[in-house]
Amino acid sequence: MSTASDVDTDKLTNPLVREEETELTGKGKVITLEAPGTGAMDTWRAMGPGIAAAMTGIGASHIMHGPTAGAQYEYALLWIIPFAYLMKYCAFEFAHRYTLVRGESIMEAYGRVGNWPFWYLGFQSLVNTFGIAGRALGCAALLWAAFPFMPLEIWALAVLVISVGILWAGKYAALEGAVKIAIIVFAGASLIAFLLQMPTPSEYMGRLLPTLPPIGAALLFGAMFGYFPTTVEVSAMQSNWAVDKKSGMVKVRELERQGYKVNLAPNYMRNYFTLFKRDMNISYVISMLTGIAFLIVGAVVLFPKGIVPEKAEMGTTIAFMYTETFGAWIFPIIIGGGVAALFSTVFTYFDGQARVFEECCVRLKTTWDEPRVRKLLYRGFQVLWVVAGAAIIYGLPRPIFVVQIASVLALLFSPVIYWLNIKAVKDNFTKDDAEFLPSKLLFAWAWIGTIGLGIISLYVLYLQFLS
Numbered sequence: 001m002s003t004a005s006d007v008d009t010d011k012l013t014n015p016l017v018r019e020e021e022t023e024l025t026g027k028g029k030v031i032t033l034e035a036p037g038t039g040a041m042d043t044w045r046a047m048g049p050g051i052a053a054a055m056t057g058i059g060a061s062h063i064m065h066g067p068t069a070g071a072q073y074e075y076a077l078l079w080i081i082p083f084a085y086l087m088k089y090c091a092f093e094f095a096h097r098y099t100l101v102r103g104e105s106i107m108e109a110y111g112r113v114g115n116w117p118f119w120y121l122g123f124q125s126l127v128n129t130f131g132i133a134g135r136a137l138g139c140a141a142l143l144w145a146a147f148p149f150m151p152l153e154i155w156a157l158a159v160l161v162i163s164v165g166i167l168w169a170g171k172y173a174a175l176e177g178a179v180k181i182a183i184i185v186f187a188g189a190s191l192i193a194f195l196l197q198m199p200t201p202s203e204y205m206g207r208l209l210p211t212l213p214p215i216g217a218a219l220l221f222g223a224m225f226g227y228f229p230t231t232v233e234v235s236a237m238q239s240n241w242a243v244d245k246k247s248g249m250v251k252v253r254e255l256e257r258q259g260y261k262v263n264l265a266p267n268y269m270r271n272y273f274t275l276f277k278r279d280m281n282i283s284y285v286i287s288m289l290t291g292i293a294f295l296i297v298g299a300v301v302l303f304p305k306g307i308v309p310e311k312a313e314m315g316t317t318i319a320f321m322y323t324e325t326f327g328a329w330i331f332p333i334i335i336g337g338g339v340a341a342l343f344s345t346v347f348t349y350f351d352g353q354a355r356v357f358e359e360c361c362v363r364l365k366t367t368w369d370e371p372r373v374r375k376l377l378y379r380g381f382q383v384l385w386v387v388a389g390a391a392i393i394y395g396l397p398r399p400i401f402v403v404q405i406a407s408v409l410a411l412l413f414s415p416v417i418y419w420l421n422i423k424a425v426k427d428n429f430t431k432d433d434a435e436f437l438p439s440k441l442l443f444a445w446a447w448i449g450t451i452g453l454g455i456i457s458l459y460v461l462y463l464q465f466l467s
Contacts (some may be wrong), residue, residue: 070298238299
């Protein structure tokens, strides 16, 4: 939370904040918040929570599930990617919308349902150890492909430890620019490879209609629904990142808590809402197209050769998809971009999931809600993840398989979190917020997504254990 001195700095440097001359008896001064611009540069500056959520997806789902599906089953599972994006859209949109309009994390709304959501999310955070271990193994497999002088397990453990070290040192901002550039180059190479290897549309367009999964594909089927575009619990993380961005009503609530009276320019919320939708939609569409490209390139390059990404050789197989297209010179670019994408996912989860766990703990035990204990909970969770993640890495050093387990577990948790996001928006928006309440179409869309993920979860359990 910002301090009064933070606000003074904002007033001096932020053109959207204007202090009125009139003193308010006993309450301090009036602050007028100007509407942000909505041009191209304003959109670029405002983008953040949507990109952060997309970065958690352009990692394990794209790099690991997409090529694996294409290599094993050609285009048979292609339809899952657009359907998963459509089904989960409102889960992320509602969480981000809630924070923008209500000026608080969506976890505040979870607390109004009762304490059980915090037990649920806390347990999910612990179960997600499989996710962090699988992502670290995936990143390690790419590193091992380029630098095989260390075992896969050592590389994976190094990824975990370095992520935590950078977070604790507060140095990620120095790496952020380079990581973003590497991911953009990597995504660009993926799309160019798709264009160069692109089969005729007739070969795959018919596969965009839902079909039952092929025999033996139950785990991958569930994994793709679990991790594309990313896991639904990221919606709560996205809400927390939106709080940090201080967009919309978040800034207003912060100023009000510090004793200021806040006046809003007429288009203040409308413009912020426009920027939020652009952040969400641009990130979402790019992520979806990249995921489709990964699967199709895997189907074109790997499927005819019978090569499937697996075990420590996963990184070499992924790189082969692109060296086969561009030549050996692309190898370091693909490895560097893939490592950046997966490392950013590991790092983002270490931060986002630890915040969720910390918030759950302090809401279940309110005496812990003070800075020193919060810091201990945040860092303690990360240490636990390193230790437990290392146990999984050494006990099951198979990147693709571990990520598939984590993905199915994420799928099983998703319907309840989705329902909580719907309830948060439905129950907490006031009459003053009516303009920004989702339409009936969006609510219907959200319910279809929630129920659909529930049905798919039951179907995957049936295929895996009862069929």
